[in-house]
Structures are given as structure tokens and as C-alpha cells.
Amino acid sequence: MRKVWMAPMCLAGLALLAGCGESMRAQTARAIDSVQSIDQENMAEMMLAVSDPREAVQYFTAQSQQYPDRVIFRRGLARSMMRAGDAEASIPIWQEVLAHPEATLDDRVDLAEAYIRSNNGPQAEATLNSIPPTHETSSRYRLEAMVADSREQWDRADSFYEIAVGLTPTPASTLNNWGYSKLTRGDARGAERLFLEALQHDSTLFHAKNNLVLARAAQRNYELPLMPMTQIERAELLHTMALAAIRQGDVSIGRALLQDAIATHPQHFEAAANALAALQ
Numbered sequence: 001m002r003k004v005w006m007a008p009m010c011l012a013g014l015a016l017l018a019g020c021g022e023s024m025r026a027q028t029a030r031a032i033d034s035v036q037s038i039d040q041e042n043m044a045e046m047m048l049a050v051s052d053p054r055e056a057v058q059y060f061t062a063q064s065q066q067y068p069d070r071v072i073f074r075r076g077l078a079r080s081m082m083r084a085g086d087a088e089a090s091i092p093i094w095q096e097v098l099a100h101p102e103a104t105l106d107d108r109v110d111l112a113e114a115y116i117r118s119n120n121g122p123q124a125e126a127t128l129n130s131i132p133p134t135h136e137t138s139s140r141y142r143l144e145a146m147v148a149d150s151r152e153q154w155d156r157a158d159s160f161y162e163i164a165v166g167l168t169p170t171p172a173s174t175l176n177n178w179g180y181s182k183l184t185r186g187d188a189r190g191a192e193r194l195f196l197e198a199l200q201h202d203s204t205l206f207h208a209k210n211n212l213v214l215a216r217a218a219q220r221n222y223e224l225p226l227m228p229m230t231q232i233e234r235a236e237l238l239h240t241m242a243l244a245a246i247r248q249g250d251v252s253i254g255r256a257l258l259q260d261a262i263a264t265h266p267q268h269f270e271a272a273a274n275a276l277a278a279l280q
Contacts, residue, residue: 044076053084071100075107078114087117105135112143121150138168142177149181157181172202180211188218196225203228213237217244222253235265239272246279255279 044063047056060077067073074097081090094111097103108131115124125147131140145160161178165171179194195212198205212225222241229237242257258279261272 041072044072048076048079048083053080056080057084057086071097071102074100078110082110082114082117087114090114091118105131106137106139109135109137109140109143113139116143116146121147136163136167138164138171138174140164141167142174145181146177149184154181154185170201172198172205172208175201176205176208176211179208179215183211183215183218188215191215192219199227206233209233209237210240213241214244217241217248220248220250222250222257231264231266235261235269235272238264239269239275242272243275246275251279 044060047059057077057080060073060080063070063073064077074093078090078093078097081087081093091111091114094107094114097107098111108127112124112127112131115121115127124143128140128144128147141160141164145157145164148154148157148160158178161174161181164174165178168174175194175198179191179198182188182191182194192212192215195208195215198208199212202208209227209229212227216223216225217240222245224234224237224241238257238261242254242261244254245251245257246254255276258272258276262269262276265272
């Protein structure tokens with residue numbers, strides 16, 4: 001009798017073990033897929049953060065073709081194209097991203113920025129208007145400020161820039177944009193203050209250094225401010241200041257600044273040398 005009962009029990013046990021095996025294989029497959037997904041996301045973030053923009057475009061193009069359903073790669077491709085200076089070419093990619101079920105409101109903000117960089121203000125404004133007012137991010141308000149700038153709505157622009165600065169722990173680039181806005185309006189003193197504030201947050205931001213020099217030159221202040229700079233940066237800033245002085249009619253000061261720039265640069269400074277030769 002014992003042998004009669006053992007057979008079905010063994011069969012049941014084997015069936016249970018087979019079921020456990022299938023369950024374990026399914027769990028293992030899901031775990032591997034999860035790890036691969038995390039690795040792909042980490043790789044995508046790394047490519048956006050540290051790689052050459054052109055290399056990133058190649059990487060995300062290949063990944064988008066291999067994984068056409070994964071929006072992370074289409075998004076990475078669009079962002080890489082913008083970093084590479086191809087904002088206009090990124091627009092149809094952003095539109096594909098927005099058609100994806102996993103698209104976010106931040107993707108819509110990025111599309112608006114692509115329109116702005118492509119000098120398409122009306123489309124940028126329409127895209128920003130399609131974003132709910134409850135989506136309050138620094139990037140969104142920075143773009144709203146830039147649209148207001150294009151319409152010469154200065155008070156509105158200042159309000160948006162102020163909000164954008166308050167919504168980010170890294171406001172240097174936004175402060176630089178705000179300062180440039182002030183400079184184009186003729187408010188060189190206000191622009192200088194904003195460029196200095198930008199450099200307090202990020203002393204490596206060369207655009208802010210260059211704009212600061214322009215703001216000081218607009219006030220006929222031709223001395224470089226005290227700030228961290230490399231020897232090459234110092235030469236380039238002297239060159240910028242020299243050209244600003246010459247445009248304002250201060251030719252002798254511009255000539256001296258060009259000579260200083262040439263002497264400062266560790267290599268041959270062709271642009272400054274050519275400008276000095278043109279003066280002579």
C-alpha cells in the first residue's frame with residue numbers, strides 16, 4: 001500500500017518543484033530586466049552629463065533604434081542634439097517624445113526651449129501656454145522670462161527671472177540670462193550686479209565673466225574685476241574689453257588693452273593680433 005501512495009505523492013512533488021522552478025525563472029528574468037533597465041538609465045544620465053554632445057547623439061540614436069519603445073532614449077537624443085547646437089533638429093524628436101505615454105510636462109518645457117533656441121518665439125509661447133500653471137519649475141519660468149524679453153515686456157521678464165532664480169539651487173545660468181537681458185535694455189549697472197551674483201554661484205561660468213566685462217565697459221570702466229580666471233581667460237576678457245572700448249570711440253584704451261591681451265595669452269593670440277594690426 002505504501003508504494004501505491006508514494007507514486008502520486010512523488011508526482012505531486014515533482015509538479016510542485018517544476019512550478020517553483022518556473023516561478024523562480026520568471027522572477028530571475030524580471031530581476032535581470034529590472035537591473036538592465038536601471039543600468040540603461042544610469043548610462044543615459046552619464047552620457048548626458050559628461051560625454052561629448054556628438055558622441056551622445058550617436059549613442060542615443062543607436063539606443064533609440066534598438067529600443068524604439070523606450071522614451072528615455074528619445075528624450076536623451078533630443079537633449080543631446082540641443083547640447084550639440086542642433087535645437088531645430090531636436091524639435092521633431094521632442095514631438096515624438098510628447099506623443100509617448102510616458103511623456104512629462106518637463107518634456108514640454110524642453111520643447112519650448114528648443115523653439116526658443118531655433119528663434120521660433122510664437123511656437124515657444126504656444127508650447128508654454130499649453131503647460132498647466134501648476135507646473136512651477138525654474139526652467140519653465142526662465143523660458144517665460146525669455147519670451148517676455150522678446151516682447152520687450154521688461155517688468156514681466158524681471159518677475160519671471162526672479163521666480164526662476166528662487167526655484168533652483170544652481171541659479172548661475174539664469175542670473176547670467178537675466179543680466180544679459182538688463183544689458184540689452186541699457187541697464188549696464190543692473191546687469192553688472194547680476195553677472196557678479198551669477199559668478200558667486202559658479203565662478204567657472206565664462207559667459208558670465210565675458211558679459212560682466214561688457215557691462216563694465218558699457219560704463220567706461222576698463223579694469224578687469226577681481227575674480228578667478230585662467231591666463232587664457234584673462235587674455236580673452238581683455239580682448240573683449242578692448243573691442244568694446246574701440247566701439248565706444250576709446251581707441252587708445254582699446255589699443256592698450258589689445259597689447260595687454262597679446263602679452264597675457266600663453267600662445268599666439270591671433271584674434272587680438274589681427275584687431276591690433278587693423279588699428280595700426
